[in-house]
Amino acid sequence: MAFKAGQNKGRTSRIVDAEGSTAIRFDNVSLRYGTGPDVLQDISFYLDPGSFHFLTGQSGAGKTSLLSLLYLARRPTQGSVQMFGRDVSSAPRDALPALRRRIGVVFQEFRLLDHLSTLDNVALPLRVAGVSEAEIQRHVPELLGWVGLSRHLHATPPTLSGGQKQRVAIARAVINRPDLLVADEPTGSVDDRTATRLMHLFMELNRLGTTVLIATHNEGLVRKFPFERLHLEGGQVSVLPPLAGWAAGDGLFAGGNPLADLEDL
Amino acid sequence: MARFLRSDLPVAADPGNRFLPLLVAAMVFLATLALAGALALQDMTTRWRGSMTGTLTVQVPPVAGESSADTVARVDRVVRLLASLPEVAAAVPVADEQLVQMLQPWLGSDVLIADLPVPRLVDVSLKVEAMAGLDAMLARVRDVAPGALIDDHRVWLARLIALADGIRLLAWATLGLVGTATTAAVVYATRSGLAVHRPHIEVLHLIGATDGYVARQFARRALIHGLIGGAIGTLMAAPALIALLALLAPLEGGLVPVVTPASVHFLGLALLPLLAGGVVMITAYRTVRRQLARML
Numbered sequence: 001m002a003f004k005a006g007q008n009k010g011r012t013s014r015i016v017d018a019e020g021s022t023a024i025r026f027d028n029v030s031l032r033y034g035t036g037p038d039v040l041q042d043i044s045f046y047l048d049p050g051s052f053h054f055l056t057g058q059s060g061a062g063k064t065s066l067l068s069l070l071y072l073a074r075r076p077t078q079g080s081v082q083m084f085g086r087d088v089s090s091a092p093r094d095a096l097p098a099l100r101r102r103i104g105v106v107f108q109e110f111r112l113l114d115h116l117s118t119l120d121n122v123a124l125p126l127r128v129a130g131v132s133e134a135e136i137q138r139h140v141p142e143l144l145g146w147v148g149l150s151r152h153l154h155a156t157p158p159t160l161s162g163g164q165k166q167r168v169a170i171a172r173a174v175i176n177r178p179d180l181l182v183a184d185e186p187t188g189s190v191d192d193r194t195a196t197r198l199m200h201l202f203m204e205l206n207r208l209g210t211t212v213l214i215a216t217h218n219e220g221l222v223r224k225f226p227f228e229r230l231h232l233e234g235g236q237v238s239v240l241p242p243l244a245g246w247a248a249g250d251g252l253f254a255g256g257n258p259l260a261d262l263e264d265l
Numbered sequence: 266m267a268r269f270l271r272s273d274l275p276v277a278a279d280p281g282n283r284f285l286p287l288l289v290a291a292m293v294f295l296a297t298l299a300l301a302g303a304l305a306l307q308d309m310t311t312r313w314r315g316s317m318t319g320t321l322t323v324q325v326p327p328v329a330g331e332s333s334a335d336t337v338a339r340v341d342r343v344v345r346l347l348a349s350l351p352e353v354a355a356a357v358p359v360a361d362e363q364l365v366q367m368l369q370p371w372l373g374s375d376v377l378i379a380d381l382p383v384p385r386l387v388d389v390s391l392k393v394e395a396m397a398g399l400d401a402m403l404a405r406v407r408d409v410a411p412g413a414l415i416d417d418h419r420v421w422l423a424r425l426i427a428l429a430d431g432i433r434l435l436a437w438a439t440l441g442l443v444g445t446a447t448t449a450a451v452v453y454a455t456r457s458g459l460a461v462h463r464p465h466i467e468v469l470h471l472i473g474a475t476d477g478y479v480a481r482q483f484a485r486r487a488l489i490h491g492l493i494g495g496a497i498g499t500l501m502a503a504p505a506l507i508a509l510l511a512l513l514a515p516l517e518g519g520l521v522p523v524v525t526p527a528s529v530h531f532l533g534l535a536l537l538p539l540l541a542g543g544v545v546m547i548t549a550y551r552t553v554r555r556q557l558a559r560m561l
């Protein structure tokens with residue numbers, strides 16, 4: 001199955017990336033759980049390096065499934081997934097850790113480690129990458145300040161609110177400046193105001209080169225930001241134009257660091 | 266140390282935490298006793314062997330009413346038989362004059378050896394110290410010369426050495442068994458720990474942790490458990506060993522030399538808990554690596 005719409009017509013598929021961003025290319029990818037039906041049916045699409053996309057579709061459409069192929073939690077049943085200039089769907093097991101370190105993931109159900117403090121949870125991607133403890137102590141509290149969790153550095157996830165946990169999960173996903181950010185319903189547990197601010201954090205990361213893909217049900221959010229939509233329906237994907245009517249970057253960052261006022265959340 | 270103990274996995278709550286040190290303590294206790302036994306027996310049998318020279322004497326008893334020519338012939342057959350045995354270097358009959366000399370203190374110098382019911386002697390030098398074969402050798406000599414003897418003490422000691430060697434082998438086998446059982450238990454405990462932590466491990470993997478990183482988390486914990494258990498086992502075994510040494514002490518200077526503990530032996534025993542810690546750690550590490558290789 002080729003592209004449904006003609007969106008990517010004429011684009012040369014840049015698979016070898018600029019430093020700090022990555023193109024994503026799905027070629028005839030199918031995914032099935034066990035002997036069940038195909039959740040993804042022979043889908044193909046291409047995302048430019050440094051692009052920002054929403055991933056939409058009804059509950060059960062396969063958004064999490066598609067993202068899990070991107071963050072290398074599973075391999076497609078058929079077809080190939082390419083990013084970082086290589087076919088990651090057939091990469092040998094021992095190549096995966098290095099690839100995964102270039103990907104930031106916000107899981108739909110957060111998947112924080114409950115016995116670790118906020119600080120340690122966010123530090124985890126740095127620790128597994130062997131970053132020094134001094135660096136960790138410098139960067140992690142700073143980022144947690146940015147997402148408004150300065151006062152909860154030593155709290156464990158079970159003692160945090162849903163929205164606070166979500167922000168910890170987001171901080172963990174972006175702490176090592178990933179080349180690809182994959183977020184599954186990252187604003188599901190926060191109010192609209194906070195959701196908008198978190199979007200600004202993703203856009204800031206995107207501005208620095210990170211390719212971003214955000215799965216969401218939140219129609220309001222999709223209408224508010226001018227990003228193309230990958231839409232999943234019946235196991236098929238289509239790339240749809242932005243719903244919001246203005247161009248990216250329009251006055252979004254006017255008025256300084258949009259994250260500064262997260263502090264008082 | 267706090268840094269070393271820090272873990273990304275909530276291993277502190279594992280069910281195996283109490284089980285593993287206890288198991289290792291019991292195993293190190295058994296291993297210490299077995300190793301102490303093996304080393305002590307090794308030491309004793311070496312000294313017993315040393316106290317046996319490479320020669321022995323076979324006594325050929327006289328037969329009543331036999332002519333002296335017959336006696337000489339029988340002794341001769343014994344000598345030829347002995348000389349044909351692979352473990353024997355030389356077999357020489359003790360000459361009559363020599364026997365007379367040996368008997369002189371009791372019987373005076375004018376005895377006729379042929380007239381007396383005195384056993385004839387054959388000096389045997391052994392090629393190897395094949396003491397275990399003495400019983401077989403005696404049986405063959407008796408085929409030719411019924412009632413023949415090999416000096417008692419020596420045969421008894423040979424049997425004792427054979428027994429000690431058997432027990433020593435058993436001690437080593439016990440040690441091996443203890444090691445195997447410990448390894449198996451650690452594999453089992455580690456696997457169940459892995460199952461408990463599977464969701465956490467998955468998260469670690471997805472944020473870029475290598476298998477080695479995950480395995481080291483388990484290995485560190487296992488090392489600590491192994492060392493704690495090992496130390497407890499050694500502390501339990503120490504009084505038992507001291508009591509055994511106290512029981513053995515009065516035997517010193519008796520019929521056979523007994524154990525005098527050498528410091529290398531104590532060193533070996535002291536290394537056991539460290540060895541246990543190492544074995545437990547490596548086993549845990551390798552178990553985790555093997556299991557993780559099956560995940561994506």
Ligand SMILES: Nc1ncnc2c1ncn2[C@@H]1O[C@H](COP(=O)(O)OP(=O)(O)OP(=O)(O)O)[C@@H](O)[C@H]1O
Pocket residue numbers: 033036039057058059060061062063064065066108
């Ligand atoms: N681990 C799994 N094993 C079996 N089936 C699964 C598994 N995960 C998802 N599915 C099935 O795959 C389909 C797509 O699920 P997926 O979680 O990708 O949907 P989604 O678009 O993320 O939904 P939502 O918006 O509710 O999060 C569903 O029918 C679901 O039942």
Ligand SMILES: [Mg+2]
Pocket residue numbers: 063064065108184
């Ligand atoms: Mg989902």
